[in-house]
Amino acid sequence: MPRWDPDARERLVAAALQLFTDQGYDNTTVAEIAEQAGLTKSTFFRHFTDKREVLSAGQEVLSRLFAEGIAAAPPEATPLSAIAAGLDRAAGAMTDFNRELGPRLHAVIATSAELQERAALKQVGMAAAMADALRARDVPPLTATLAAEVGALAFKEAYSNWVADDNTEDLGSLARTALDDLRASVDNLD
Template sequence: MVRWEPGTRERLYAAALELFATRGYEQTTAAEIAQSIGLSERTFFRHFADKREVLFAGQGEFLGVFLAGVADAPASAGPLELVTASLRAAATMFPDQRRSDVRLRQSVVAANAALGEREQHKMAVVAAALSGALRERGVDEPAATLAARSAITVFSVAVAQWVRPDEQRSMGELLERTTAELVALMTGATTAVSTTETMTAR
């Protein structure tokens, strides 16, 4: 008889991350992941198509939250406001309690070239869908593509900062700061944060 337990998928995810980090992604099998928490390999495959899917599951939800931010933005919003709304929506998927898991996942992906390529493809898909959503909101090209790709760059930079061991700020705070830094760079302005840091350095 199959024993179904609540949170099985989450337990498999946590076990996989731990084994990928300690043994290496290539050296870890689906059977070992399942066995490490007292489950069968068959149970693993009921929840994930393969071990790679553990790291990339939830792509639909991830994409959906970016698009929801655009859809929910005011009708008067311009390109910058639209992608800012998209990033704020994305931040809700990264509460502080997920920080350690995301940090572990990022380290596993960074250590494997094939996984890194898959991650880049995932973000490219989001950028393409986001640019499409911007066009539907009346943003012309090339502004739609530029805004979407810039938003994904902001997101990637913020995530890299968020998972640093010494980082305490929330994902939302980091996304806002990184967006402001990009706007300042593009406009030639100097943000209050960078001005303060320069004065402190002196």
């Protein structure tokens, strides 16, 4: 096996989730994950600092994609329209690999309070990235924060629906629908 195998990160994620599912998160070691993936421990540590990080492997990428989409929105875009552009950008980068791992990832996270806390921090991090991107567009801070929280909630809802067994829609459509539903819900608060 080549030392710099291009799919090493995906293989490590898939191996970790398989082991976490089979023997539990706490009972799985980094060495076992690397072995299951056909890689070395040092390769594991080139990609992740610890086994918890495997479960939030895409957070930085998603945050960057949200921010890029928001930055690329037309100058006249409203904050929620810019959020929609961020959702579109992130959804467009999600692959079948992400979809296949979603249910297993959720199942593993549900087994541990520590992992649930980390997942919640991931959500906060994505919202913060969106809020920062909106503030860079000169959106007032409170408006940017609120729009970003709505965007993070829309993505969470869309992702949950996307990985469902009976789903036939693409993630981008689901994210737009979730954002529209949240927007309507906010309008109904008065």
